[in-house]
Amino acid sequence: MTVFGVDAVQSAGTGELVVGAKDIVTPLARELARERGVTIVVASAHPPSSPVTANQSLPPAPVAVAPVFARPSSNGSQSPPAPLKPPAPALYRRGAPLHPAVAPAALHEPRTRRPELPSAAKSVGRVVVVGAGHVGMITAMKLAEANIIEEVVLVDIAEGLAAGIALDLTHSTALLGFDTKVRGVTSLAEAGAAEFVVITAGRARQPGMSRTDLVEVNAGIVGALARDAAGISPHTVLLVVTNPLDEMTHHAWRASGLPANRVIGMAGVLDSSRFQALTGLAIDSSPSSVRALALGSHGDEMVIPLSQARVGGTTITDAIPQAEVTALVDRARNSGAEVVGLLKSGSAFFAPGASAARMVLAMATNSDEIIAATVCANGQYGIADGYVGLPARLGRTGLREIVELPLSADELASVRTAAARIAERVADLEQMAAPA
Structure with a gap:
């Protein structure tokens, strides 16, 4: 069994790369082959036989095709390909780095930058979503997908949580077809001024717990956030999602000092x-x-x-x-x-x-x-x-x-x-x- 890497594809030019049935072609090699138009041909060890008539000569015996990256020996003959040493860990373990000994040079060479597609027209500069729990994460995702906002910022006091979710959402931009910037930070001050601030932070309801049971603990959270949001973004609109929704919306209005028309509850x-x-x-x-x-x-x-x-x-x-x-x-x-x-x-x-x-x-x-x-x-x-x-x-x-x-x-x-x-x-x- 031979492992064929990108060197083999590069040596093949625009022709064919012939491999054995038990040989391995690395994912990087396959990708490069697609880019260069190289056809990967799997040679059969036992070609199917066909009936031979009396007047028909046998076809010539197949000639063994040496792998294209085999190196000539000192006497001019082709030596068998040397195994890759060490084998690329990325072949076996998802997320593993490619070993430097087998890293393709093409990965380190500057590539021609593809022309950027025109961005969708953005009508809103920034929306901040406070709370990177499940509700905040879905809110941020749906806002980003709409592709009318320049930047969606997730805020959560848990170190790395908002940033990690923001990066994960960013990884989906090509899949979902949007170019909204998504960022994750640990404070409203880091998020910056926003046209809309969505407050989802607070304790979630547990079985047997009513929304009213959450009043005392969530009032402290929502009140502080509303004050901070209004201080940083005095012309923002606050959208309150935290339960108990009706009381928290009224409390956010009082705490923020914003006009009542700029504080709304989602229910x-x-x-x-x-x-x-x-x-x-x-x-x-x-x-x-x-x-x-x-x-x-x-x-x-x-x-x-x-x-x-x-x-x-x-x-x-x-x-x-x-x-x-x-x-x-x-x-x-x-x-x-x-x-x-x-x-x-x-x-x-x-x-x-x-x-x-x-x-x-x-x-x-x-x-x-x-x-x-x-x-x-x-x-x-x-x-x-x-x-x-x-x-x-x-x-x-x-x-x-x-x-x-x-x-x-x-x-x-x-x-x-x-x-x-x-x-x-x-x-x-x-x-x-x-x-x-």
Whole structure:
């Protein structure tokens, strides 16, 4: 058995490289052969025989083909190829460095730089995602893939975590076709000023733990981050993802000192998507055929106004029996806990991360779509003040407008009840955070 390396391909020019059935051609040699148009031919040790007629002469015996990198001996004859010493470790172990004795010279020679493809037009300079856990990682990935942001920066206090994920995402640029810069750092100061800051940092919910159980520990994290973000980027828009979402969004607004329109919570997009997905499964239809908005709180007071929900062009209660619709609403409301129970450790991250990215992209593009978001009401729906999930249009400066839909009396009462319950929990949080 002989190992054929890049030397053999280089010696072959643009012809053929003949190897034996048991010989090994290194991956680097195969790659170089493809680049140079060299055909690798495997010589058969026992060529198939064919019938010979009486008047037919036997074909000439095959001539042994010497490997092209065999060196002539002192008497002019071809000597058998010398084995590679030492063998390249990269042949056997993924990630191993190629031994210097067999490293191809071509790897060390300057290569002609390929012309760079024109980058996609970028409408946003920088988005910072705080927290390089699962939710932050998915958020950063979806934002980078959109290819409308110059730079996405992941921030996490764990040394190397954000940088490692950022490098991993960067490795996928050619695969996924984007050229967004992705960077990972350990502080907001290192990240620099940003147009949007997404806060995903905080403790994740564990089985048996409610969102409210997280209030005290996550309030300290979110409050400090909101203050720092506003200090570094006074014109930024804060998008809060950390649970308990409604209380943390209000707390981030107070801590940051930013205008209320620049502090928004991600909840309704996620809950709406969950309801759409579950309904699609229930009726064996595409979730995109389902139209619904989840309002109120990101928890027990979640409200899906069925008067506004549609399946195709049909009111959802006309398309699905009322009992099934009620069960779907309940399951969507408790979907986060359902995922936590199945995972046993940690909480949902694919849908939350995608939802956060969707909101940032809606703001970045000044989208005219109506989406559900946790925003600060100012008289809309009869809610005088405070954060609650409502239909909204978003833009580059955050909240553009709260859209007032014609809800039924019961639906409107449920949304107002959700706002009142959130206000009670916020008051408890502020009392807890007040200095003794």
